[in-house]
Amino acid sequence: GTVIPNATVTVTSRVDGQLTHVWFKEGQKVAAGQVLAQIDPRSYQATLAQYQGDLNQNQALLKSAQLTLARYQKLYAQDSLARQDLDTQIATVGQYSGAVKADQAQIDAARLNIEYARITAPISGRVGLRLVDAGNMVQSSSTTGLVTITQTQPAAVTFSVPQSNIPTLLKVLHNDQSLPATAFDQQGSSELAQGEVQFISNQIDTSTGTCLLYTSPSPRDMRRAR
Secondary structure: OEEEEEEEEEEOOOOOEEEEEEOOOOOOEEOOOOEEEEEOOHHHHHHHHHHHHHHHHHHHHHHHHHHHHHHHHHHHHOOOOOHHHHHHHHHHHHHHHHHHHHHHHHHHHHHHHHHHOEEEOOOOEEEOOOOOOOOOEEOOOOOOOOEEEEEEEEEEEEEEEEHHHHHHHHHHHOOOOOOEEEEEOOOOOOEEEEEEEEEEEEEEEOOOOEEEEEEEEOHHHHHHHO
């Protein structure tokens, strides 16, 4: 059979900027959420400060508009103010309220960009060759990425069986029964791991008369891998 990783991820940047730090070595085992690299966040921090200033300004304008509206409502109730003036003030309050919400959304986006400047591992596994060094500019549009992470524990195995065995296999798999599998080394002398057949391919290779099966580790091997 062929051993295949459960997941392979190319780690890319979600923001543009200069790569200032790289905190991993080729071949290192990393955990999900571990910080791998850092992009200079200063431009995003400055943008955040600008949006926070805009928010403070619009919050003050909204507060002033709301106080004016409260006065206008009292005057209108006393028949001392035209309806048009009241409606205009209501619209002004709505305008500043919308501006505050827009500022808050921009702040959330700026904070997210600062968070994205810290590049973390999306999965646990082993890193490959470092593709970008510290000091280089990285782009969110780049498909090359910084490094590739391959999850090797647990891993899966695909192997082929003769098509004549398919009816027997399907009878077991379609009844939700466990179908054990054992992986040996290339010499067939040493047992490597135990697993269970998860599914069988829906196609037969007509050139070889075989069908592909997919096996994942047994619960015991998964616990041992963790």
